[in-house]
Amino acid sequence: MITHHLNDKLLMAYSAGSLPEAFNLVVATHISICDECRARLASFDAIGGALLDQDDSAEMGAQSLSTVMARIKTAGPVAKEKPQTRDAVLPAPLVAAIGGGLDKVQWRAVGGGVRQAILKTSDKATARLLHIPGGVAVPDHGHQGLELTLVLQGAFRDEDGRFGRGDIEIASEEVEHTPVAEPGMDCICLAATDAPLKFRSILPRLAQPFLRI
Amino acid sequence: MVQEKRPFWAVMAGLNSVSRKTTAATSDTDWGDMLRRVAQTQDSEAFAALFAHFGPRVKGYLMKSGADAASAEECAQDVMVTVWRKADQFNPARASAATWIFTIARNRRIDMLRRDKRPEPEDLPWGPEAEPDQEDAMALQQESEQLAAALQELPEAQRSMIERAYFNDLSHSEIADATGLPLGTIKSRIRLALERLRHSLN
Numbered sequence: 246m247i248t249h250h251l252n253d254k255l256l257m258a259y260s261a262g263s264l265p266e267a268f269n270l271v272v273a274t275h276i277s278i279c280d281e282c283r284a285r286l287a288s289f290d291a292i293g294g295a296l297l298d299q300d301d302s303a304e305m306g307a308q309s310l311s312t313v314m315a316r317i318k319t320a321g322p323v324a325k326e327k328p329q330t331r332d333a334v335l336p337a338p339l340v341a342a343i344g345g346g347l348d349k350v351q352w353r354a355v356g357g358g359v360r361q362a363i364l365k366t367s368d369k370a371t372a373r374l375l376h377i378p379g380g381v382a383v384p385d386h387g388h389q390g391l392e393l394t395l396v397l398q399g400a401f402r403d404e405d406g407r408f409g410r411g412d413i414e415i416a417s418e419e420v421e422h423t424p425v426a427e428p429g430m431d432c433i434c435l436a437a438t439d440a441p442l443k444f445r446s447i448l449p450r451l452a453q454p455f456l457r458i
Numbered sequence: 459m460v461q462e463k464r465p466f467w468a469v470m471a472g473l474n475s476v477s478r479k480t481t482a483a484t485s486d487t488d489w490g491d492m493l494r495r496v497a498q499t500q501d502s503e504a505f506a507a508l509f510a511h512f513g514p515r516v517k518g519y520l521m522k523s524g525a526d527a528a529s530a531e532e533c534a535q536d537v538m539v540t541v542w543r544k545a546d547q548f549n550p551a552r553a554s555a556a557t558w559i560f561t562i563a564r565n566r567r568i569d570m571l572r573r574d575k576r577p578e579p580e581d582l583p584w585g586p587e588a589e590p591d592q593e594d595a596m597a598l599q600q601e602s603e604q605l606a607a608a609l610q611e612l613p614e615a616q617r618s619m620i621e622r623a624y625f626n627d628l629s630h631s632e633i634a635d636a637t638g639l640p641l642g643t644i645k646s647r648i649r650l651a652l653e654r655l656r657h658s659l660n
Contacts, residue, residue, distance in 0.1 A: 253637065258630040259576070261623050262564045266574040268630070277580035280656070284648035286579075287553065288605075288641035293564060294557030295606040296519075296624050301511075303518035306531050310509050313538050314502070323543050329581055337580035367574045391631065 249405075249412035251275055251282045253289075255393075260289035267372035267437035270342055270364070271393045271413070274435055277336035278411045334398045334433060342372075347433075350374055357381060370439040377401065377426040377434070390440030392416045394424070399432030401425060487511070489555030490548070490595065497545035509538055512556075516563045522625040523567055533570050537563050549584075550595035552651060554602035573627070582655060594647065601643045608639050 251259075251272060258264045259272040276283045306312075329337035332346035342364050343349055352360040352374075360376040370390075377383060379399065393415055400409040403422040408414055416422060426432035492508050495501035516537045520530035540562050548558050568576055609617065616638050622628045 253635045254630045254633040257620075257623050257633050257637070258628075260564075261627075262568045262573060262576055263623070263627040264574065264576070264630060266576070269574060269576045273577040273579045280649065280652040283579060283582075284645045284652060285641070287557075287648040288644040290553065290561055291557045291602055291605055291644050292609070292620060292637070292639065292641075293560040293624055294554055294602065295609050296621060297512075297515050297560040297563065298556040298606060299515075299609070300518050300522075301514045303514045303521055303527075303530070305509075305513040305517060305534065309513060309531065309535060310506060313509065313535050313542075314505075316535070316539050317542050320539065320543065331580060338577040341577060369574060 247279050247281065247409075247411035249408055249414060250279065251285070251413060252415055253285075255415070256282065256286055256289050257292070260286060260293055265369035265437075265439060266366040267364075267370035268391075268393060268439070270338060270366065270372050271395050271435055271437045273338040274336050274397075275395050275411065275413050277331075277338060339397075339435065342366075343374075352376060359383065366437075370437055372435065372437040375432075375434045375436055377424075377432040379426050379431055380428040382423060382425040389418060390438055391418075392436065392438040395435045397433045397435060399430040400427045401432050401434070402427060488599075490550035490599065493541075493545045493548045493555055493558075494550075496542055497548065505542055508541065508555075512541070512559050513538055516559065519560075519563055519625070520567055520570065523571065524626075525567075525570060529570060533566050534563075537566050540566075549590050551590040551598060552648065554599060557602065582652070583659065584655060594651070598644065598647055601647065605639060605641070605644065612638055 255264070255268070255272055259269060264272065276286055330340050330346075331337045332340065334347050335343070340346055343362075350362045352362050355361050358378040358381050362374045364372040364374065366372050375383070375394075377399075383401075393413060394408070395413045396408045396410055398410060400407055400412075401424040402408070403414075403424040405414060405422065407427075408424075414424075487507070489508065489511065492501075492504040495504035496508070513534055517530045517534035520533050521527060525533065537559070541559060544562070548555065553561075565576070567573070609620070612620070616634075619628070619634055620637060620639075623633050
């Protein structure tokens with residue numbers, strides 16, 4: 246049961262198509278497993294539809310329709326969309342971003358038993374997968390920008406409650422939190438941020454440029 | 459449809475000599491039905507009507523987003539080609555025609571303006587639906603109209619924020635959380651459809 250959802254800002258920006266790629270990936274992944282937010286997104290898309298429908302002030306070119314009809318007549322059959330794949334943990338948008346399932350993730354140790362894999366996105370924001378052994382705390386950190394953390398397996402707890410599979414934590418600048426993975430199953434999260442995290446202890450701060458976290 | 463008795467080519471020729479207000483059917487034209495006609499019988503007249511209505515709107519959307527007139531024209535043509543080619547994927551019980559065309563235009567806009575990639579959520583296994591539920595489709599149509607009317611009546615500041623969010627890449631942090639729009643009805647309808655789908659899968 247998902248209890249932590251996307252907010253309206255993120256849904257509207259995703260619907261409008263203006264989020265950085267890393268955030269788009271988190272939103273698409275959350276919606277893949279959250280019917281509530283999928284339905285909310287439909288209502289934000291409907292705003293886009295209503296806005297589109299309102300303004301007919303532009304004129305199409307004189308030959309526009311005949312050009313389009315000619316293209317339709319000469320176009321080949323609609324290409325079959327590639328079948329989507331997912332695995333037990335990773336929804337389809339993540340499998341596409343990684344180029345495979347969980348076994349294809351290139352993990353790197355970042356200390357304390359925590360591993361991460363940075364995903365390739367535009368440089369406006371960073372997306373990474375985190376693998377946190379059960380019972381382990383992620384270093385205490387505050388934020389400069391926005392950080393989204395989506396749980397894919399296991400669960401973590403912090404000052405804002407418990408986050409299990411599908412739950413998304415939206416942490417803005419004010420938030421300083423200490424997420425701890427629940428004992429038991431390792432916790433796998435997709436995290437995205439539009440600013441480097443600042444760790445409060447000196448050692449991780451020194452390591453930050455190398456770890457890209 | 460006003461064009462029904464005229465040959466298709468005459469309709470096309472007339473598009474630019476007659477003002478759009480008279481060619482573009484009446485305000486209560488069922489655009490979803492036009493899409494269905496395109497999908498099922500490759501109906502060129504239905505498509506010409508869709509083109510006359512949505513072509514300028516898509517072009518206007520792209521120009522407001524910062525495209526010059528020539529690129530907007532070209533991309534609006536692309537969008538209309540996609541509308542024809544994917545008309546069979548339109549489901550009136552899940553989105554209005556305007557909403558469906560908006561999503562196609564938005565995706566084309568992201569490519570055109572080289573905005574950040576936008577992965578789509580996982581497809582749901584809706585399966586082949588014989589006929590979309592008529593009642594659902596009509597209710598969704600009504601709710602979409604109510605939303606459009608509510609949008610018109612919003613206070614200027616609120617409305618302008620929403621327009622900038624959709625046209626001008628307002629960042630997520632600049633977007634206000636409350637839209638002041640009745641989004642709950644459309645959400646509830648889609649939510650019900652999702653519940654029915656999940657139920658049928660179990």
